Amino acid sequence: MEDLETLKSGMLACTLCQDLPLGPNPIFQLDQDARILIVGQAPGRITHHKGRPFDDPSGDRLRDWLGIDRATFYSDPRVGIFPMGLCFPGGGAGGDNPPPKVCATTWRQPVMDRLEKVELTLVLGAYAIAWHLPDLKGKSVVEAVRRAAEGKDGVFVLPHPSPRNNRWLKQNPWFEQDVLPRLSARVAEVLK
Secondary structure (H helix, E strand, C coil): CCCHHHHHHHHHCCCCCCCCCCCCCCCCECCCCCCEEEECCCCCHHHHHHCCCCCCHHHHHHHHHHCCCHHHHHHCCCEEECCCCCCCCCEECCEECCCCHHHHHHHHHHHHHHCCCCCEEEEECHHHHHHHCHHHCCCCHHHHHHHCCCCHHHEEEECCCCHHHHHHHHHCHHHHHHHHHHHHHHHHHHHC
8 A cells, every 4th residue: 555655756746637638737735644635626827837736715714714814725734625636637618628537536535545633624625525425416506505504523514715706705704704714613623
């Protein structure tokens, strides 16, 4: 059985998706000591070019939601980021394409099996919900976020922190009023 460092090396060298519009560029942030795991769909175009996840306004909002600073987010080995697709899948008129299934099929379970210290998982997006919370597969974002609003079993579902979701946040003020205080308190507890 491969250890996490061997898997990370394999992921960084992965070329399963040679046909991606910008080519393969696996982006993740994982350490054996990860206690918080952020799982989303796949890196976006900006992330592909910067080589760093959530290094944009979405990341600023996410860090604010979590109550942690930029240095902690990127330098603390207890904070992990592992998207369903490791590379930018390309985009279309309605946003980014779905992550290629081969990515999760190849890497997800072996990596998850080695992240033994994770206490809190933050799930963003339909693909991450379907894999991590199959009972919520196909539910609306509102319903999935509501059902996971207590952080039961160490899992919160979050809307994507993108500025594109400002309207969603205005339509669902309960998220910022009720869920975010629980989330930031749990993050502080895990990182204490």
